[in-house]
Amino acid sequence: MRVDKNDSLRSILGLEQPASHARKKFDLNLLPIFIEIYQHKSVSKAALILNMTQSSVSLALGKLRDYFDDPLFFREGQHFTPTQAAAQFYASISVSFGSVHREVAKVAEDKVKSKIIIHASPYLSMRLLPSLSEFIWLMQNGCEILHKSTTPANDSKETWATDVMPDITFGFARSTNPQMNSQKLMSEPLCFVCSEDHPRLTHELTNENGKHETFVTFERLCNTFLQNRAKPDTLAPERISSMKSDSLFALLSVIGSSDKIGVIPVWLFEKFNATFHLKTLATEIQLNPLTVYMIYSSTAIKTPVVGDIISQWAGDVCTCE
Known part of the structure; x- marks a missing residue:
């Protein structure tokens, strides 16, 4: 069966069918395969471009030939030569298919970038x-x-x-x-802080004067603080924390208006010490920095x-x- 020159794209694909001549449904997945074979005049090159096996491309070509009842291509040496039906089919779909391909790519790219x-x-x-x-x-x-x-x-x-x-x-x-990938982004150095008007502490936090103080801690820092005290027996564990929070900004407010001590990132102190009336405390107690991770899919x-x-x-x- 030869494809008439006046057939529209929809009728060629079997989307519009005369009542007297109903076609079987056309597999749209065959379109890119047909186009690559037509453009490169080769099953092997089409398979390489489409990342398919040659047998899969040959099977698809067989389905196309069966659908159109036409050989579509004749082999001449190392290349395929299209039949008249193949040339007419390609002329009907190439512009539309290329336009659709560009629009799909544009939408996908814009969605990612926008x-x-x-x-x-x-x-x-x-x-x-x-x-x-x-x-x-x-x-x-x-x-x-x-x-x-x-x-x-x-x-x-x-x-x-x-x-x-x-x-x-x-x-x-x-x-x-x-x-998900978890990539280390940076480390946040930490410091001890208290209110500028703290009633007992001036500039230093020691194991001795720390015995009489309680702490408010960022939830992620509580264990870090406990594990890094210079002398585990000098600061009683029950006095380590009187409040835990997952909000560093909540801690700033509490520390600035009470006699509690906090452990916060140095960057945060430098940004907000004046706002919350805070001061740092020199100390020999070592704290490991906080690690910040960037998490994303593969x-x-x-x-x-x-x-x-x-x-x-x-x-x-x-x-x-």
């Missing part, structure tokens, strides 16, 4: 978003950043309580999800902008640490 979803706690948002947003808008002008706050306690969960999975999450713990690095964040911006942050 919006990036970031999850981070309020503290890490303040710490990282100014630099990160500047980098994103440099890479993709007009890109929308959708930021959602997450508490540190939720950073390592396997799922997030949102409708859409974030592109990147920043947290103080590695993800337990095996499908496919994220392959996407525009997000891949640049992972490969370029993260490296700059580590360099400036």
Whole structure:
């Protein structure tokens, strides 16, 4: 059966069928295979481009020949020569198929580039978003950043309580999800702080004067503090903490208006010590720094902008640490 020159694309594909001549349904998956064979005049080259086996491409060509009741291609030496039916079919679909392909690619690319979803706690948002947003808008002008706050306690969960999975999450713990990568981004040095008007402490925290004090601690730091005291028997464990919070900003407010001592990142103290009337305390007690992780899926690095964040911006942050 020869395809009439006046057949429209829809009738060629069997989408519009005369009542007297109903065709079997056309498999649209065969279209890209036909186009590659036609353009490259070779089953082997089509298979290479489509990442398929030659036998799969040959099977698809057989289905096309069966559908059109036409050989479609004749072998001439090392190349295939299209029949008139194949040439007419290609002329009917090539422009439309190319347009559809470009639109699909454009939509997919725009979707990736036009919006990036970031999850981070309020503290890490303040710490990282100014630099990160500047980098994103440099890479993709007009890109929308959708930021959602997450508490540190939720950073390592396997799922997030949102409708859409974030592109990147920043947290103080590695993800337990095996499908997520947890890349160390930077370390946050810590310091002891108290109110400027603390009734007992002036400039120093020692094992001796620390015996009489209580602490308010960031939830992620409680164990760190306990494990890094200079002398485990000098500060009674029951007096270590009178409050734990997953909000560093809540701790700032409490420390500044009480006689409690806190352990906070140095960066946070330098930003807000004047606002909350805080001072640092010199001490010999050693505290390990907080580790900040950047968490993302294994496919994220392959996407525009997000891949640049992972490969370029993260490296700059580590360099400036």
